[in-house]
Amino acid sequence: MDVQIIEHPLAAERLTAMRDERSDSPRFRAALHELTTMLVYEATRDVAVTEYEIRTPVAPAKGFRLGNPPVLVPVLRAGLGMADSAQAMIPDATMGFVGLARDEETHQPYPYMESLPDDLSGRHVIVLDPMVATGGSLLRCCQMIAERGCTDISLICVLAAPEGIEALQASGLDMRMTTAAVDPGLNEKAYIVPGLGDAGDRQFGAYRRF
Numbered sequence: 719m720d721v722q723i724i725e726h727p728l729a730a731e732r733l734t735a736m737r738d739e740r741s742d743s744p745r746f747r748a749a750l751h752e753l754t755t756m757l758v759y760e761a762t763r764d765v766a767v768t769e770y771e772i773r774t775p776v777a778p779a780k781g782f783r784l785g786n787p788p789v790l791v792p793v794l795r796a797g798l799g800m801a802d803s804a805q806a807m808i809p810d811a812t813m814g815f816v817g818l819a820r821d822e823e824t825h826q827p828y829p830y831m832e833s834l835p836d837d838l839s840g841r842h843v844i845v846l847d848p849m850v851a852t853g854g855s856l857l858r859c860c861q862m863i864a865e866r867g868c869t870d871i872s873l874i875c876v877l878a879a880p881e882g883i884e885a886l887q888a889s890g891l892d893m894r895m896t897t898a899a900v901d902p903g904l905n906e907k908a909y910i911v912p913g914l915g916d917a918g919d920r921q922f923g924a925y926r927r928f
C-alpha cells in the first residue's frame with residue numbers, strides 16, 4: 719500500500735490545533751474541515767480527467783472535468799467531519815456511509831450502518847476517517863467496499879499508527895493512503911500516541927453508544 723504523508727506548514731498548523739487538548743469542539747472541527755481540503759487536494763492529484771472544449775470570452779480553450787467522479791465514504795462518526803469539505807472539493811462525487819464503533823474492551827469494530835451502492839465495480843471510492851489505530855475499522859470498511867466489486871480504494875486520514883498501516887497492508891487489498899502524519903504507536907487502550915484523543919468525541923461529544 720502506497721502511503722503519502724502530507725508535509726506542509728498549513729497542514730501542520732491544522733494538525734496541531736487538532737492535537738492540542740485545549741482546542742474545543744468548534745476549533746477541532748474547523749481544523750479538520752480545513753485539513754481535509756488539503757488532504758483531498760493531494761490525494762486526487764493523479765485522478766483521470768476528461769478534456770472538453772469551452773470558450774473563454776476571448777477564444778476557444780481546453781476544459782477539464784473528472785473522468786470518473788469518486789464515491790466518498792465517510793466512516794461514522796469521526797469521518798462525518800470530513801464529508802462536507804471533501805464534497806465541496808469534488809462536487810460531482812456521490813456519497814455512501816459506513817457506521818463503525820470500536821469496542822472499548824476488544825478494540826474490534828462493531829458495524830451499525832452500511833449504506834453503500836450495491837455495485838461499486840469500476841468506481842473510485844475515497845474512504846474518509848481521521849484515525850487509523852489498529853486498522854480494524856478501516857479494514858472492515860474496505861472489505862465492505864471490495865465485496866461490492868471495487869478495486870480502486872483511496873484512504874484519506876489525519877493520523878495513522880504503524881500497526882494500522884501494517885494491518886491494512888497485510889490484508890492484500892489494493893489501496894493507497896493519504897495522511898497528515900504517522901505517529902509512533904498505540905497505547906494499551908489502542909489509542910494513537912501522542913495522537914489527538916478520540917476524534918469522534920472531540921467533534922461530537924463523549925457518550926456511550928452501545
Ligand SMILES: O=P(O)(O)OC[C@H]1O[C@H](OP(=O)(O)OP(=O)(O)O)[C@H](O)[C@@H]1O
Binds near residue numbers: 818
Ligand atoms: O483503527 P481502529 O483501531 O479500528 O480505530 C480507529 C477507529 O476509531 C475511531 O472511531 P470510533 O470507533 O471511536 O467511533 P466514533 O467515530 O463514533 O467515535 C476512528 O474514527 C476509527 O474509525
Ligand SMILES: O=c1cc[nH]c(=O)[nH]1
Binds near residue numbers: 796849851909911915
Ligand atoms: O487514537 C485513537 C484511536 C482510535 N480512535 C480515535 O478516535 N483515536
Ligand SMILES: [Mg+2]
Binds near residue numbers: 917
Ligand atoms: Mg470514537
